[in-house]
Amino acid sequence: MEILQALFFPPEQPGGVSSMVPYMQDRFNKVGWPTDLFSLPKRIRGKGTEEVRLHTFDPEPYRDNPIAAKYLQTLSDYLWWTKMRIKRNYDLIHAHHPVAALVMKQVFPDTPLVVTIHSSYERELILNGKIEEGGPEHRFLASIYRELEHAADRLLTVSDSFRRYMAPYVDDAEAIGVIANGFDERRFKPISHENEVTQLITVCRLVPAKGIDILLRACAELKDKGHPFVLHIIGDGPIRKELETLATELGLYDDIIFYGYMLHPEEFMPFFDVFVLPSRAEAFGSVFAEAALCWLALVGTDVGGIGEQIEEGVNGLLVPPDDAAALAAALERLITDQTFRYQLARAAWDKAKKAYSLTRVISQLKQVYLEAAPGAAES
Incomplete structure (x- = not known):
């Protein structure tokens, strides 16, 4: 099985996701599942002009909002970069950020997509005093969860607590899998x-x-x-x-x-x-x-x-x-x-x-990947 791990931040960034996925890549490569990493460089901003299509809500009412407008532009930037850089197909794509997930679904609609939601951008903005709970920015960002549910073949998150947090924003919270982060x-x-x-x-x-x-x-x-x-x-x-x-x-x-x-x-x-x-x-x-x-x-x-x-x-x-x-x-x-x-x-x-061993994460993800892409031969 050939896999693309799609990040938002480059893997040299600090933090659980960026510090974990390169080690996942190494483990999958060693077991004969070739794995590539992909992310959006910081220098790529304001390049995209093509819109990412959303299916579960209309983004138009939010376009005058600076935070929503920036998010939509980031989707366009990621789309531009993906189309320019990825010239091949994979058996499965695992996206670790909403922007990566929505873009990959549009560019590769027939490729099985696994999405892990690692954190809540809107909750971080609320706690950091950048937006108000229940305001337009909050409503826009919370709507992304149902969009991800629509796009993903398998939707995952990292804790039972966060699955409960997402429950009001999706149609079937029980279908969300939980795989806690792992570390080498x-x-x-x-x-x-x-x-x-x-x-x-x-x-x-x-x-x-x-x-x-x-x-x-x-x-x-x-x-x-x-x-x-x-x-x-x-x-x-x-x-x-x-x-x-x-x-x-x-x-x-x-x-x-x-x-x-x-x-x-x-x-x-x-x-x-x-x-x-x-x-x-x-x-x-x-x-x-x-x-x-x-x-x-x-x-x-x-x-x-x-x-x-x-x-x-x-x-x-x-x-x-x-x-x-x-x-x-x-x-x-x-x-x-x-x-x-x-x-x-x-x-x-x-x-x-x-x-929290990485071995446990790899074992759980292998099972998810095989269920999401049953036609891909296991090496």
């Missing part, structure tokens, strides 16, 4: 170490949806109580300067290091003790599984896929979103009880090795 465990090399001062680490894009403002306020409470720590923040984004200012205002200047963007944070994480990310929403939260494979204790919010990865008090600690006091209490517990911290980290590593 060879990338992760836990390192035995003892830090005199507890080292906290978070890895994310610096946007409001990730709740780093809550993390800073929790750290201020820890400092007020006299608990020593260092917080390492890996990532960049539009609110970095705002967060740096808040850290200074909270008296945390000497306790926090902002590193900016880092391509392979998993090479850095094993030297720390606790991974913490108080997201306001996550479809899956790949970075928690990655941190677990680095043998870190986990602290997260009980939202989306995070709550499916962490069993409270067994392989990590869960707190409500937007609750700095609860987050501070969870971190205090791990700072003051190294034995408990180690137990959580070991349990998190055990679960991640079993539940």
Whole structure:
């Protein structure tokens, strides 16, 4: 079976999807299923003039809206790039982004299409204060889910929580399959170490949806109580300067290091003790599984896929979103009880090795591919 994995972001971008799919490509190639990757380069913007046809809703009422107009132009750009670059057919296409999925369906209507929805653009925009819930942008972006349902031979997502989120926007949520992200465990090399001062680490894009403002306020409470720590923040984004200012205002200047963007944070994480990310929403939260494979204790919010990865008090600690006091209490517990911290980290590593291995993902996807393209011979 010859497969095309269609991304939106180039595979060198950080994040669960872009860091997972190249390893999927390698595994499929090794088992004799030739696999190519395809994505839209950042430089390709405003090139497309042909429209992508939508079948389940009319985009015309939204064309004067800047966010909807940009989305529609991106569809045209991806269509232009696809027609220019892909000159062959595949047995199956697996799209990992709505834009890629809708374009591939139009260009290759007879090729079986599997679509995985990894995240929610509209929810991210709402949480980041860019659009209003129920507004025209929200209605336009939410309509894409039913369009994907119409286009895909198999529709997948990464957590039961996110399938429930999509349910109001599709006709048959029960038909959506769930395959959690997987990771090549060879990338992760836990390192035995003892830090005199507890080292906290978070890895994310610096946007409001990730709740780093809550993390800073929790750290201020820890400092007020006299608990020593260092917080390492890996990532960049539009609110970095705002967060740096808040850290200074909270008296945390000497306790926090902002590193900016880092391509392979998993090479850095094993030297720390606790991974913490108080997201306001996550479809899956790949970075928690990655941190677990680095043998870190986990602290997260009980939202989306995070709550499916962490069993409270067994392989990590869960707190409500937007609750700095609860987050501070969870971190205090791990700072003051190294034995408990180690137990959580070991349990998190055990679960991640079993539940989030790339081998498991490949096995599940092979079955989906064979069901979606039964005529393609298995090598």
